[in-house]
Amino acid sequence: MTSNKRIEPWLFVLPALLVFLFTVIVPIIWSFTYSLYEWNGIGDKRFIGIDNYTRMLTDNVFITSFKNNLIFTGLGTVVQIVIGMTMAVILTSITKFRNFIKVIYFIPCVISSMAISQIFSKMLSINPEGVVNATLGAVGLDSLKAAFLSDPNLTLIIVTLVDAYKFCAIYMVIYYAAFLAISNDIIEASVIDGCNWWQQYIYMRFPLIKGIFFITVVMLVSGTLKGFDVPYILTNGGPGASSELVSTYMYKVAFNSVNYGYGSAIAVFLVIECLLIVTLIRKLISKVDVEA
């Protein structure tokens, strides 16, 4: 294994590594430095040590946003996997209009978050009446009509679902590609052995795309942990802090309250949180892998 000690591989990696260092690692270190200061952008910086971090522990809004974020991540991940997988299975099972349906399913992905959020905010609006409330009224369910985006008990679930709606087709495409990659020989063999459609999926297809599946879980969790655009545009974290996520709160602290120090501290927290949770998931996955 002499290849490990050679310098050439490092030379090839170097350009990418440098870009990565300057665009990723340096900003993180930078954020961490800011997080030790109190700074409003124009005045002088004041070193305050870890005060910004201890403040997080007592900051109610931060704690709420953290809890909200866990719900956003948990629910969002499950919904996107289930819907993505269902759509992929449907696509694999049909033969006619496959491409057409694939495109239809994928449309939400290519619409910008801004547009999606605006569409939903108009649809869910009560005053002027949006599509959802109008439909509820038309079918006689007047009692269910509500200002959905102003109801603090619903906003978090709504933003989670809208975010999931936007991104689930990406996972559909990934699963669909994975299903296609399974060799036909295996499937045919299973058919000869008397496998029905359901058993094909349970015993053959799902286990065969397990690796891809785990990757999507990691993607989803890290993606939703830093979820920002839909909650920010649709409800702006409100009403109150009912749909505030860690990243939207970080943004507001840094750029509305102009407390760059505390904002950076929250950003650093987000980095560590993501690393921890993703590491944890990978630990669990490797355990499952070994057992299987």
Place this chain on the structure above:
Amino acid sequence: MKKMNKFFAILLCIGMLASIISACAGGNNNETTGASSNAQGGQQQEGGSDGPQPLKIHYLTSKLLSDGAVQTIMDLAEQYKQQVNPNFELEVESISDRPAYLQKIKILASANELPDWFDADPEPFFEGIAEKGLVVNIDDVYKEIGVTDKFFKVSIDYPRLDDGSLYLMTWNANAEYFWYNKELFEQAGVSAPTTFDEFLAISETLKSKGITPISVHGKDFWPLLRYMAFIPFRMEGNDYLDKLRKGEAKMADPAGMKAAEFIQKLGQNYFNEGWSNADYNTSLELFLSGKTAMYYIGTWQVKDMIDENMNLKENFGYFKMPQYSASDKTKVSDFFANSGIGTAIRQDAYNEEMKNFLQFLFDNYADTALYKYHVIPSVQPTIKDDLSQIYKDMLKDISEVETYTKVWDVRLDPETNESIGRESTNLALGLSTPEEFAKRMDDAIAQNAPKYFK
């Protein structure tokens, strides 16, 4: 191999995270380089001994481009270009979404890339900008061009900082009224209130007749904070807010608690459904289309309440901030009046030619603004006999104000501001009690105020 996988997954994760952080900071560069090069353009071109110097002003405004004041400024800039200086150019960029605008200015200021002209309120963050000497002292400018005496008192006093210095030019003189729909009032058999008790009573009557009493939009925080300010201002004048923001008075004091209870009562009973997520235009449209009976807004929006002859439309009426009790410290003629958001000039963008333009601008501003664009100007206009009654009344109201109500979201520090915006929404939605609200606000002020008010 597994180790490597893990390593790459972690790197990937860091990469994704970093993209948000960098996205937040990145977006502004394009715009600002343009701005600073403009400024240089204004100063570098020293050549040409005759005639006026070329001048290009980049003005970043929080007003709509269709706003009367902005229209007037652009109109006069065009006239200036044609009549005085052919090499003059005023480039107006508008970000009318107020929170987005304020954010942008804060970021530009932090990056030391402020535009030549930009809008600001006399709030603590702007005070920091002024203290650093980044903007021009407007008192001096007004004196140089000799317009100080021509302004309405409120338009020159409102934008002053705590120490009395002035760094903001203003364009409007605004009074804020409750506008109401006469038809809906008649239907419910109520008339304009003079006290807040009556105000609540007529809201109840309107509601019982199936009419939504009040239009409010909660997407911005300021409308709710106006309602928050009413009762404390009547009870204690501006003293309460001045002390509260420094932590010397408490939200838990009687004035604060009365305000909190008032907001909660309104929010839970009398505001339009879905108000907390409604935006400016939604609440305005609700009122204009007769779906709500009352709407609190300043005279900057008066163009929607008047007909083509500048007379108040038949269907609308208006009343001033009601009184609270017989022992009020402020008079009925004292209410919310202000100059609207002001405009600052970056120190190193200011020069002789800009002064000439300002001279031209302020000499012609008042009458153009009033008679051509129907906005009440910051500079006192000539009152012509055929000016409509409502404009005469509004101008009279504005000049009669002795103590104008100070605006909470301008006076409080930026961090407390963010908290009070969020918490007052919670309060009005019934998610917290007035006591909890008061405690959270007092805690926030105790934590944030010392950083801004020493």
